[in-house]
Amino acid sequence: VQLVESGGGLxxxxxxxxxxxxxxxxxxxxxxxxxxxxxxxxxxxxxxAISGTGSxxxxxxxxxxxxxxxxxxxxxxxxLQMNSLRAxxxxxxxxxxxxxxxxxKGFDYWGQGTLVIVSS
Amino acid sequence: QSALTQPPSASGSPGQSVTISCTxxxxxVGGYPYVSWYQQHPGKAPKLMIYEVSKRPSGxxxxxxxxxxxxxxxxxxxxxxxxxxxxxxxxxxxxxxxWAVFGGGTKLTVL
Numbered sequence: 420v421q422l423v424e425s426g427g428g429l430x431x432x433x434x435x436x437x438x439x440x441x442x443x444x445x446x447x448x449x450x451x452x453x454x455x456x457x458x459x460x461x462x463x464x465x466x467x468a469i470s471g472t473g474s475x476x477x478x479x480x481x482x483x484x485x486x487x488x489x490x491x492x493x494x495x496x497x498x499l500q501m502n503s504l505r506a507x508x509x510x511x512x513x514x515x516x517x518x519x520x521x522x523x524k525g526f527d528y529w530g531q532g533t534l535v536i537v538s539s
Numbered sequence: 540q541s542a543l544t545q546p547p548s549a550s551g552s553p554g555q556s557v558t559i560s561c562t563x564x565x566x567x568v569g570g571y572p573y574v575s576w577y578q579q580h581p582g583k584a585p586k587l588m589i590y591e592v593s594k595r596p597s598g599x600x601x602x603x604x605x606x607x608x609x610x611x612x613x614x615x616x617x618x619x620x621x622x623x624x625x626x627x628x629x630x631x632x633x634x635x636x637x638w639a640v641f642g643g644g645t646k647l648t649v650l
Contacts, residue, residue: 451638453638453639455585455639455641462542462626462628462641462642462643462644463577463579463585463628463630463641463644464641465630465637465638465639465640465641467638468638468639477635477636477637477638479637513584513585517638518590522573522632523573523632523633523638523639524573524575524590524591524632525573525575525587525590525591525630526575526577526585526587526639527587527590527596528587529584529585529586530584531584532584
């Protein structure tokens, strides 16, 4: 199983970024996926999740209306579109595979993370 | 959704056992059988150590065990080894609108 994130970088406040996570080694459409972030020196924070089919999406309160999670099961790729970025969104963003298709039963595989820095 | 409560630090000598607690509410830890524990070494991605309160993924040593009573879950590391020194995070499913809520993390030091 491999999860490889990309798309991080430096962006100004109010700007946008799209993160991608290319996966291999398992039947992508069978499992829910999520994004978890970690601000520098801080703990883990769940950001968003999407069901295996992509029909259901979930967000932590602080990113609702600004971030959009999506997936392309034909390309085995997970996305996180981040708009109206704020300084407090600065973090390493991890892509993670859930153990189930529809409920948060634990993330059993994680990518290496991609760093997002929001600063002017 | 508030974070789960973990002690900031824990420690033990090699060979000893240490237990890390994780306190939530009836809306998360106490309400669902989906408590997970993650180990994170500096600069590395988290690794799943326990899922569904007490189950171990393949490859995780049986020195790691999980338990839950009411709104509090716990992770016990027995026979401490130097490589167990890491940050540990608990997490719980918290209903259809909150996929996962994490604890603040516990830094485990092997003396």
